[in-house]
Amino acid sequence: MIIPMEKITILIFHKVKQAFLSRLQDLGVVHIVHDAHDVSDDILKNMEKRMQAGHAFLKAARKAKNKRGRIYTSAISPKTTGQKEKIEDVFSYVKSYQKIKDAVDKITDKTVKLERDIRNVAPWGELDVDYIKKLKDARLNMRFFICPIKKFKEIMGEDIYCRQISRDKTYVYFVVFERDKRVELACDEFFYPEKNRKDMETESAALRKEKKEKERLIDKLFARAKMVEEYLNKEKTAFAYLSISRNLPAAAENTVYIINGWVPRPQKQKVEAFLENEQAYFYFSQAKPEDMVPVFLLNNRFTRLFEPITNLFSLPKYGTMDLTAFFAPFFTLFFGFCLSDAGYGLVIFILTLFLKRKLPSDKKPLLNLVMILALSTFLFGLVAGNFFGVDLARIGGIKKVVLFNQEQLFNFALILGVIQVLFGMFLKAVSRIRQFGPAAGLSTFGWIIMLCGLLCLTVTKTSVWAIYAGITLILLFNDLKANIFIRIGKGLWELYGISGVFGDVLSYIRLFALGISSSILGLVVNEIALEFRHIPVFGFLITFVILVVGHTGNLLLSGLSSFVHPLRLTFVEFYKNAGFEAGGKAYNPFRQIK
The missing domain is CATH 3.30.70.240 (Alpha-Beta Plaits)
Structure with missing residues (x-):
């Protein structure tokens, strides 16, 4: 609302x-x-930079907490010391973090380059760089080449002085000695680093040690994350004050x-x-x-849990209708329809319960939403007869729970589409009546009456009068500001859009298709896994691994689809027919x- x-x-x-x-x-x-603050204002510009740095610090602290499982609280809290640290002192933690982080990044880059060089020189053995330089001073140049084994046999027949250093299954690593004349070979040349392998390994080990020491310093700074968060909130408050005061x-x-x-x-x-x-x-x-x-x-x-989904698209324009409460039940049902596996719903629910104990309280509304979607998946999986890819309809005592077969699920998806599209039109009519008066909603009510008449034609021929009544309302009340002839012309053009309404309803078949694909993938995983169970000794272990990996992949893939496609139905089909204004x-x- x-x-x-x-x-x-x-x-x-x-x-x-x-x-x-x-x-x-x-x-x-x-x-x-x-008005927006003046970008040339140095005070506000510096405050923005400090806030960005503070956000980066807190983001890194949360990431480190999730990775290492630590809780970062202030080691020296202002309440325990009896005094509050100055803002400059608190921000010094952020500046120290930035400085150390830059140093760690440089060390990481150096380490990556060194380790790459160490891997590259490994096939060449323990060569002395100083000895190579002495040979060069004596006008004997030593060059390094890599080529396929077959190519090396051809090179050996040429009038050059070369020696093989090592080889693997595919390539030969060899050196060529040249004095005055430069040798030209159709091979990849390797340029040996200016350091010995042992020196590079020693330097790499020293850099890793230095990196660990600096990361420990960063961990100590992260212990002040609570104080930095308080500082950042004060900075945001001051920024809001100054940006308004100055403008x-x-x-x-x-x-x-x-x-x-x-x-x-x-x-x-x-x-x-x-x-x-x-x-x-x-x-x-x-x-x-x-x-x-x-x-x-x-x-x-309940509805508040779905507000993040509303914000993914756009907030409604003021004066229109907030559709969050109206799409929330549909979205919950659609998610369960798409995933439609009781086993997957159970897994998601248990994992969410576990995460609620680990994650901070500000994440709990999102986890509560996931729990609702998991319950929808579990219940829909039961009535659709699917549990980790197993068809429950084939199990004697459980098959009574199964309410729908595949044909009924297909029809149910279409019925849901008809209901949501008509419900969206009804909301559009109500919204227009609230904004512009009773006559403004008559055209939309005409669409509802006409479509209901079309649906009832298979039951009773008298519904044709409802179709005529709906068409009349569309022709006469589509634009209250225009004269009667323009209204009729616009109404005829609007009636052409009935094909779009049928297309919107058919879009809901994706609910059935995604549910079936999830079930089939689960079934395939089970069949592949069971093929290995008769292998002696390790058969059941291999079967278990395939089941875990296969169902995890199916859950992740199907879970993503089960979130994205209901979003699409909400933001395209439902929002369009409900007249949503972003x-x-x-x-x-x-x-x-x-």
Whole structure:
């Protein structure tokens, strides 16, 4: 649900500007509209750089925590020492991290190059670089070549002085000695490094040791991650304050500043009470159609879990309808339909329960969404009769649970498509009635009546009158601002789009197709694995490995498809028929960031 917004205009005297903005930020309710900050402002530019560096530090700390299983908390907390560290001291941890990280990156690059050189010189044995230089000083040049074994036999017959150093199954590694005349060979030449192999190995070991020491220093810095996070929140708060303070429009020879913003209607009284006690003049007004009103979504606990999916596409435009609550049940059902394996649903549910204990609390809403999708997969897998690729309909006591065969699943996918498309049209009609009045929704209701009449033709011939009624509404009410002749012309053009509606419904067949493909892949994995069970000694082990690897791959592949294709049905078919209008800007109040 989109919370209604009230436009607020506040006038303040220039002398109270700083103190007023500070208290307004503490209130944390008003979404202030202001121009983008001046990119040439050095203070704001430096703050942005510090925030970017802080984000990089925290991102690396979280990544290290997940990799090493450590919890990074401040080793010297301000509460335990009785004093707070200065902002400059806290940011010094970030700067130290950047400096050490750059050094680690350079060491890594050097190590990779050295190890590559060590691998490349391995076929040449222990050669002395100094000895090669002495030969060169004595006008005896030593060159290194690599060629196929067959090619080397041809080279041996030529009038050159060469010696084989080593060979493998394919190539020969050999050297050619030349004094005055340069030898030309159709082979790959290898340029020996300027260091001995032992020296390179020693240097590589020293670099690895140095890298570990620096990584330990980074770990110590990561122990201050909590303090850096607090610093970053303060920096964000200060940045928001300065960017607004420096860009407020002024009037009356810069003695009065104007603040324009938006307030959620439920918070209006709170803001009024605050402003009554301030040296400020203010007034509220209603939003106009041309205003860029921020969007604040407020949904129940279940629907709120699906808001990240809404944000993947776009927030709805203010004044339209938030479709999150309406697509959430469909999306849950579609995911289970696409994956449709009770075993996979059970695995996802158990893994999610485990992760809920390990991951921070801010990740729990996402995990709760995954658990709901896992339950949908489990239940749909039971009624579709699929458990890790095993057909439950063939098992005597369990087959009673199976409700659908493949033909029924195909029909069910089409029925779901019809329901969601018609439901989307109904929401579009309701939204237009709310925005523009009762007559604005008649054309869309005409589509619903006409399509329902077409569906009922197989049952009763009298539904033809519903088709005629729907067509009449489409022809007469498609554009309320146009005259009757233009309306009829536009209506005829709209009726041409009925083929698109049928195409939208047919798109839902993908639900059936993905569910079947997941089941077939699981069945194939089982059949391949069972072929190895009769091998003596290791048969059951090989079977187990194939089952684990095969079903894991199928789960990952099918799980991705089960997420992407319901997204497609939601953002294309459902959003189109529901008349979704994108372009909403998120409500972002001027507040203290904690």
